[in-house]
Amino acid sequence: MKTLLIADLQTTDLLYYEDDFRNECYEYCSRRDIDSLPDVESAYHFYKRDDKAKSFKKSEIEPRRRIETDQPAFAPIVIDKFREQPLLFVYTSDELSGVIHFSDYNNPQVSGYLYELLHHYEKSLRALLLMQHGSIESKIKKGQELEKMYLPPLIEEVCKKTKLQLDRNVRDLRNAVMHAKDPVKKSETSIENYAYDLTSFADFYSHVLSLQRDLRRVKNYISFLDQDIYKVSG
Numbered sequence: 001m002k003t004l005l006i007a008d009l010q011t012t013d014l015l016y017y018e019d020d021f022r023n024e025c026y027e028y029c030s031r032r033d034i035d036s037l038p039d040v041e042s043a044y045h046f047y048k049r050d051d052k053a054k055s056f057k058k059s060e061i062e063p064r065r066r067i068e069t070d071q072p073a074f075a076p077i078v079i080d081k082f083r084e085q086p087l088l089f090v091y092t093s094d095e096l097s098g099v100i101h102f103s104d105y106n107n108p109q110v111s112g113y114l115y116e117l118l119h120h121y122e123k124s125l126r127a128l129l130l131m132q133h134g135s136i137e138s139k140i141k142k143g144q145e146l147e148k149m150y151l152p153p154l155i156e157e158v159c160k161k162t163k164l165q166l167d168r169n170v171r172d173l174r175n176a177v178m179h180a181k182d183p184v185k186k187s188e189t190s191i192e193n194y195a196y197d198l199t200s201f202a203d204f205y206s207h208v209l210s211l212q213r214d215l216r217r218v219k220n221y222i223s224f225l226d227q228d229i230y231k232v233s234g
Contacts, residue, residue, distance in 0.1 A: 001120060004113040006078070007069035009105065010090045010098035017047040018057060026054055033195075038089065038194035043096040044064045046089070061089050069097055073110070074212060079205045086198065103196040105204070112175045117211060118151070121170075124218045125154040129161065164221060167210040176204075186230050 017025050017037040025037060027050050037056070041043040041064045049058035067081060067088045079086055082102045126146040146154070152171045159166055176183060185200040 001115075001116050004073040004109065005069065006067055006071045006073055006090055006100060007092075007097075010069065010100045010106050010107050011104065012032075012098040014038060014098065021084075022055060026056065029106065031119065035087070038096055038099070043091070043094060066091055067100070068092070073105075073113075074205070074208050076209065079202060079209075082205075086196075101196075102198065102201045103184050105201065106184050110183065111177055111180065113117060114173065114208065114211075117208075117215065118174050120152055121211060121215045121218070122154060124215060124222065125158050128218055128222050128225070129154070129157055132161070136139055158218070162221060163215060166214045166217070167207075169207055170211050170214065173204070173207040173211060176202055186233070 011195055015028060015034075016027070016039065018040045021170045026049065028034070029037065030051075034049070034226075038048050038061075039047060039058070044061050045058055046061055047058055052058050064081060064086050065088055066076070067090055067193045069210040071078065071088055087099055087101045089096060090100055125145050126143070126149075129146055130143055149157070151174050152168070155168060155170070158164055183201070183204040185197045187195060
């Protein structure tokens with residue numbers, strides 16, 4: 001399946017700061033509650049809005065606020081960056097290509113990616129459980145039973161019959177995806193840069209990382225069974 005990238009979620013239609021249009025830039029940002037603008041002259045500087053001076057302050061875009069377009073959207077390094085800064089500047093090589101805020105994970109492409117990921121996970125769980133049945137008749141019967149099982153009982157069955165201990169919290173992620181719920185929640189309090197709740201995003205993100213990890217582990221186990229390294233218990 002296709003890996004979801006930062007490039008798929010970034011905002012590329014940007015307004016850039018120009019000193020000749022300082023007042024216009026400030027008015028534009030104030031009306032839209034935009035915190036900062038990239039520099040039209042430099043890919044490695046931005047202008048942060050200063051409401052006291054009704055102007056902007058120039059700052060360097062430090063490495064911790066930069067991320068590449070080809071970076072997978074779900075990886076530990078990404079959530080670490082978002083925990084420090086809610087808005088990251090996106091680069092293709094040395095060129096600024098856009099920005100990404102953690103609330104951009106409410107993008108429908110994320111739901112589509114997770115739907116496909118969950119599909120592969122459930123399919124792999126069923127395949128693993130089916131491998132314990134030798135005869136064709138037994139496989140057909142068990143396969144029909146497994147098709148009726150949802151994710152939580154599939155996880156429990158695999159944990160019971162193998163050495164794998166899988167994350168049960170993945171079921172909450174599945175429910176959210178199937179009911180088309182936004183993964184990033186609105187904050188109950190108004191805090192600068194945090195109209196969206198970082199805690200809910202971090203929880204959601206950790207569930208996705210667990211899902212990706214457990215899918216890899218289940219596929220590993222299937223490979224071991226294919227080679228008769230060990231068998232699923234009865």
